[in-house]
Amino acid sequence: MLGRILEWVDERTGIKEIHKTQMVDYKVPKNLTFPYVFGILALTTFALQIISGIILIMYYKPIIAHAFDSANYTIMREVDFGWLFRNIHAAGANFFLAIVYLHMFTGIYYNAYKKPRELVWIIGWVIYFVLLTTALTGYLLPWGQLSYWGTVVTTEIPASLADAPILKGFFGAIGETISYWMKGGYKLEDLALGRFFGLHVLFLPLVLLALVGIHLFLVRAAGISNPDGYEIDKKAEPEKVVPFHPYMTLKEGAYAMWYLAIFFFFVFFYMGHFLPADNFEPADPLKTPPHIAPEWYLLGFYEVFRSIPSKFWGFIAFNLILVLLLLLPFLDFSPVKSARRRPLFFIAFVIFLISSMALTVLGSMAPTPANAKLGMFFTFLVFLFFLSLPVISFLEWGWHKAKGGQV
Ligand code: HEM
Known part of the structure; x- marks a missing residue:
């Protein structure tokens, strides 16, 4: 019964051909990870x-x-x-x-x-x-x-x-x-x-x-x-x-x-x-x-905002992080891809990941002077990640070319 309905729909839409070209003929890499x-x-x-x-x-x-x-x-x-x-x-x-x-x-x-x-x-x-x-x-x-x-x-x-x-x-x-x-x-x-x-x-x-x-x-x-x-x-x-x-x-x-x-x-x-x-x-x-804090997914940005002593610069800083995130493809300009074969990028990535998580945790804590200092430190590391990308790109691309590596 289902087969006959499918035939009927296929005669009118060509759905089987669409399925073949879009789902079966479309190929994806074998080695995709979790x-x-x-x-x-x-x-x-x-x-x-x-x-x-x-x-x-x-x-x-x-x-x-x-x-x-x-x-x-x-x-x-x-x-x-x-x-x-x-x-x-x-x-x-x-x-x-x-x-x-x-x-x-x-x-x-x-x-x-x-x-x-x-x-x-x-x-x-x-x-x-x-x-x-x-x-x-x-x-x-x-x-x-x-x-x-x-x-x-x-x-x-x-x-x-x-x-x-x-x-x-x-x-x-x-x-x-x-x-x-x-x-x-x-x-x-x-x-x-x-x-x-x-x-x-x-x-x-x-x-x-x-x-x-x-x-x-x-x-x-x-x-x-x-x-x-x-x-x-x-x-x-x-x-x-x-x-x-x-x-x-x-x-x-x-x-x-x-x-x-x-x-x-x-x-x-x-x-x-x-x-x-x-x-x-x-x-x-x-x-x-007594305790008002944004939801966890905004805490990182919130911590950047409140750890910087000037509210104005705090505002600019967290918005700048968003802009830098958007510009990632242009900051990291070398054609060599994947942290698996980019040792410097791998280190920068780990620092970025840890800093983002640390800022999120700090954002949920009381705003003590010690926490604010830590917040500023991790904010600095986040900026360092983005701003070091052009340098990392330049160095790694150079090494890669010297080794005659494939892009
Ligand atoms: C509603 C939210 C989103 C949905 C439903 C979605 C869905 C998808 C799907 C199904 C893929 C292909 C499979 C995969 O590689 O995982 C993909 C790939 C991708 N997405 Fe998203 N996505 C979303 C949000 C985002 C966001 C927020 C970003 C980055 C800011 C993003 C960046 C990418 C990139 C770069 C790829 C290519 C991955 C690759 O080729 O390896 N996506 N997305």
């Missing part, structure tokens, strides 16, 4: 977020008078399985960012941002930026104490521009305008909630869908990189590649199942971290909670 799976896991999590999000919008009410109750009472207690979809969405946001970070570090380790994949990286960077904005706008919606105060802190960050060493008034006005524009007023009220809701449930997901589509198209166009750092000539070296289907589909499908098993373990048994108790208290603009 971290190459994070792209598919990001895609899996994205699907979970869209599905659970659609269910949540059906019951959530984006006005202050009802937001908290609709999220915490209607969805969690009245709607059948509403708790399940909220848990999936809240845990999913954290898993999504964790997977995307792992995916980015994999790309950096194997230098997957280099020619011919610069555009894959650039669109990936835009995805990361939009993803952070999506997380930020979604965080306010349950209108709990953490949602409210976390958003107050984030929307006040542009105001640090008023600390500029020169033209204070000019920068101050820009910062205030950005902050005002984000909130739709001087305070977080219904206008802000409506604005965040519209962005979170419609605009940003549509942008993300389009960007992920372009990202995948670009991955296809450039071909997946290789952990050894060599570009495989698929026609001349057929022994080094395998058909995407069934080899990759089965392998990545199996990993996706394991991933879902771990994900749902958290959804069913360990939601304390993803839906913290403090957020089950309605937002009170008159009562500041």
Whole structure:
């Protein structure tokens, strides 16, 4: 029966030919390592977020008078399985960012941002930026104490521009305008909630869908990189590649199942971290909670911001890190790829990885003078990583050419 339906569809669409050319004739390197799976896991999590999000919008009410109750009472207690979809969405946001970070570090380790994949990286960077904005706008919606105060802190960050060493008034006005524009007023009220809701449930997901589509198209166009750092000539070296289907589909499908098993373990048994108790208290603009820190995926940037004594330079520093991340394909210009055969780059990568993790941990700790010094030290190392890349590239390329190595 299924076969006959497929024949019927194929006669009208040529789907079998599309499957053959896009899945079977499309070849990928044989030697892809485990971290190459994070792209598919990001895609899996994205699907979970869209599905659970659609269910949540059906019951959530984006006005202050009802937001908290609709999220915490209607969805969690009245709607059948509403708790399940909220848990999936809240845990999913954290898993999504964790997977995307792992995916980015994999790309950096194997230098997957280099020619011919610069555009894959650039669109990936835009995805990361939009993803952070999506997380930020979604965080306010349950209108709990953490949602409210976390958003107050984030929307006040542009105001640090008023600390500029020169033209204070000019920068101050820009910062205030950005902050005002984000909130739709001087305070977080219904206008802000409506604005965040519209962005979170419609605009940003549509942008993300389009960007992920372009990202995948670009991955296809450039071909997946290789952990050894060599570009495989698929026609001349057929022994080094395998058909995407069934080899990759089965392998990545199996990993996706394991991933879902771990994900749902958290959804069913360990939601304390993803839906913290403090957020089950309605937002009170008159009562500041004792500990307000951004979510873990922003802590690294937050630590860079607060460890630098001038708020203005702190603001510039964390934005500069984002810009340097975008410029990675151009800073690391040598055609030699993969940390596996780049000893200096390998050391720089390890320092960058450790510094990023250290900044994240420090961002969650109390802002003591000792922590601020450590924060500054690791911020310095992060900048050193980016700024040493042109030098490392130059040296390693020179050695490589001297040895007559293949690019
Ligand atoms: C919604 C988020 C994302 C999804 C669903 C996604 C999906 C994918 C998939 C399926 C692949 C091919 C398989 C693989 O190499 O893992 C891939 C490759 C790639 N992605 Fe992403 N990605 C996302 C975000 C990002 C971000 C934030 C960056 C970097 C800033 C990025 C950079 C790359 C690069 C450089 C490659 C090429 C890897 C290679 O050829 O080795 N991606 N992505």
